[in-house]
Amino acid sequence: MNLYRRLVIASLLLTLVVVVFGAYVRLADAGLGCPDWPGCYGKLTPTQAAEQIHEAYSADPYGPVSMRKAWKEMIHRYLASGLGFMIILITALAWRHRRQAGAAPVAAGLLLGVVIFQGMLGMWTVTLLLKPAIVTAHLIGGMTVLGLLAWLSMRALSVPRAEVSPGVVLLSWLAFAALAVQIALGGWVSTNYAALACTDFPTCHGSWWPEADYSNAFHIVRELGMTAEGELLSHEALTAIHWMHRVGALTAGGLLFALAWVLSRRQATQGLGIALLAAVVLQVLIGVANIIFSLPLWLAAAHNAGAALLVVVMVCISSRLGLAASPADAGQRLSGLGRVDQPQAR
Incomplete structure (x- = not known):
């Protein structure tokens, strides 16, 4: 259970970073810094996609694509992917320790489902070109993940x-x-x-x-x-x-x-x-x-x-x-x- 508690609290802190950095990416007009998903022009990093990014930037210097914007977008994706992996571990540990006080396997399973849907919203945010309904739903999903992790943290710490x-x-x-x-x-x-x-x-x-x-x-x-x-x-x-x-x-x-x-x-x-x-x-x-x-x-x-x-x-x-x-x-x-x-x- 100690590992479970540490993971839940660490994931809560990381979610705060992901939510705020995601807002920064959107406000910095970098949401389409990499116009495909999950990679950047099919590559793992913007550096590997430098040629395509340079071509897009040369065609439209004031457009959504530049090396700086691409890195902002991809860093957000890396952080979100790491958070998703941590939540998979949390769910597995919650079910493993389901008979112990502080574990909440059903809530952890719900959290995993929300994270999967949140990942799909992240994809649609890019592929559907920042439609307001999708982007707003993505923000709400991030806050939902944050709230569920906060609740799991309170349960794991057995707060009376x-x-x-x-x-x-x-x-x-x-x-x-x-x-x-x-x-x-x-x-x-x-x-x-x-x-x-x-x-x-x-x-x-x-x-x-x-x-x-x-x-x-x-x-x-x-x-x-x-x-x-x-x-x-x-x-x-x-x-x-x-x-x-x-x-x-x-x-x-x-x-x-x-x-x-x-x-x-x-x-x-x-x-x-x-x-x-x-x-x-x-x-x-x-x-x-x-x-x-x-x-x-x-x-x-x-x-x-x-x-x-x-x-x-x-x-x-x-x-x-x-x-x-x-x-x-x-x-x-x-x-x-x-x-x-x-x-x-x-």
């Missing part, structure tokens, strides 16, 4: 549960669901290059509800930068994508702040509440800074890192609270939220 009211459990469900939706919205903003559709803050184009085209903005099956009818995506559509991300941030942020406040008032969960509050504040500040400073590459990648950190913190909270209880059960005693969760007497 904290007793809380069903109202807190319900609030946790709502906050986690809102975070998931917000991450999907953030992925949609990034993959549609809508991060600077609104350049002022807190308003957008000087309005609290700017003119926007929501129907084309959230049409899923379409090419990058195009509507479903094949026309160029309007600025109003990009505005709709960006503005809904801000609305989602307000909703998710409010629920996460509320959860952090409730957790910080109990001695058993105070540390989790403080960690969640710090992660939310950091992510909000990074998001606002991206708008004010016009989306510098390192800050945009940091925003993805902040989202990943929130996922890990929320999974840790979920594990500590034991979210096996259903939201419906929790809702039966939501009115007891303020009464049950007063600070414990010292």
